[in-house]
Amino acid sequence: MTEIDYQMHIYAASRAGLLEKIAAAMSAKRFEHVLRVEEMALRLAECWGVPAELASLAALVHDYAKERPDADFLLVIEQEGLDPTLRDWGNNVWHGVVGAELVKSELGIMHEEILDAMRQHTVGAAHMTKLSQILYMADYIELGRTFPGVEEVRALAFDDLAASVGWQTQHTLKYLIEKSVPVYPGTLTTYNAWSV
Ligand SMILES: [Fe+2]
Numbered sequence: 001m002t003e004i005d006y007q008m009h010i011y012a013a014s015r016a017g018l019l020e021k022i023a024a025a026m027s028a029k030r031f032e033h034v035l036r037v038e039e040m041a042l043r044l045a046e047c048w049g050v051p052a053e054l055a056s057l058a059a060l061v062h063d064y065a066k067e068r069p070d071a072d073f074l075l076v077i078e079q080e081g082l083d084p085t086l087r088d089w090g091n092n093v094w095h096g097v098v099g100a101e102l103v104k105s106e107l108g109i110m111h112e113e114i115l116d117a118m119r120q121h122t123v124g125a126a127h128m129t130k131l132s133q134i135l136y137m138a139d140y141i142e143l144g145r146t147f148p149g150v151e152e153v154r155a156l157a158f159d160d161l162a163a164s165v166g167w168q169t170q171h172t173l174k175y176l177i178e179k180s181v182p183v184y185p186g187t188l189t190t191y192n193a194w195s196v
């Protein structure tokens, strides 16, 4: 079990209480995924010199909103005055980009770098901090993932983090196109910024 005490200015309440709230927001299966993402994010953070507590918190909250009904996201888009074109997308985009607002209001996490990592964890961004890159990759390569090539990209994330971000983005884009699924413009921006 991971033992991390968060500094007051980063998260002012206890890890145990946070875990309880996160577990209550999702299925047991998803909560296990979240804990595996945290484990991988901590390994990557150690490798790339990012503070463990930031990696831990970003990983723990990243899928907090994944199981919320669409209506919750549509309400937040309106109330927070987020980009109205977000309405055209769905849970895949919303649970990060819009879900970060719920993490602020319901979990009290206000650290912008953590929130940005959460916002970017599915779609990426042209500019991503090391923390954002770590969460983006940890979600993709956590030890429960078994897709073809996972071992290759897992090794790459520890060898060249930016190249692994490009690898993931390219594979995700290929997958979406093969499935004839619309591509969120932010994903294309990420592809153009990170792929060689
Ligand atoms: Fe997610």
Ligand SMILES: [Fe+2]
Residues within 6 Å of the ligand: 033, 037, 062, 063, 139
């Ligand atoms: Fe996830």
